[in-house]
Amino acid sequence: MNPLQPICQRGKRVLTTTQLAEAFGTEAKIINRNFQRNADRYVQGKHYFALSGEELREFKGSRQFDDSLKFTSILYLWTEKGAWLHAKSLNTEQAWDAYERLVDEYYTIKEDLVPLSKDQALVTVLRTTADLMEDTQTIKAEQHKIRKLIYEIDHKIEEHITLSSGEQRRVQKGIAQKVYELESNPEYRSKLFRELHREIKDRFGVASYKDIKRKELQSALHYIENWFPRKVS
Template identity: 40%
Template structure:
């Protein structure tokens, strides 16, 4: 069952719980992701944060929603916010769910069919949606590793170097060699620029690297 969007600031939005249910993850996991990568989210573009009287009014309009009872800050996520989560989760379930949310929840019929909602099934509308999905998939493939994943790479490099030698002097020589090998293999100027889709392979590369 598709979630019901919430109209806020002339945009269709979803709550954290609604996106979590769609992406098959815990809401707490999404919020932790948000806190770790807060710089990637812009208030008013990716999300809205409701607090104080504004939140009280919102709760009053949804008195039957038990998930709102103890919330002191309510986040409402736009299509861009939902996409940002889908990118960071990088799971098939999240990718499929986002495509469904985009076409069935976030997209207003008037965006593609201003004269009649019946045109939503027109070839032009379908092509527009497919183009939009294709563009977002390309963006997903180009997305680079986030802060948490960069730390995973750092830890993996340290473990590999320490596994190759117990000499700190020699380890100091191995670190730049391994990072150079990473950059050369994935054709990036910094390990931070490794694409997320390449991360599993990069981790294996590090684990089996030989000086």
């Protein structure tokens, strides 16, 4: 896949329909057709942005586009989640491989790392403040409020933390063990690897097993341990 010039819309990385079709090895009309057939699954602002009128004119004016978009009245820009739905509709190896590369090389903007880092710093400050407070009734009440806030922030952080590198290796090892347990023929193992990876993404609603939440690690390992392909070749 050739390097893509980053396009951002409302703080999110996006791709035009033409760019997405080229990446997935298909045609723009097929992307549009899949969208029309499954329109109820797509949410504007989450899966795509539809630009028209003055917003579209400003967007075109700020970028160099090919002539095929010159007379476009509505321009669709696809977010990472929108690209995932299109990959699921196409369900081809090329589309899934291209989607993985887009996530790793284009869409990935870890915007949530900054607020999490600030939250963690705030937790440290709050804990230090709570420990230094004197033991009085008024201050005890303040300590209670602070510790409640610490709990809420800790819970928020826990909700966003994904697997560490060591935990990712545990998942990889579990996947490999399961595939080798099910299939001795190397010719068919790659198919099982792709199928299991795909079903893990669907089961946990992630773009890659690396994005599984740490709190769901045991559930993921249990799922892998008990997984069987829908149809064993």
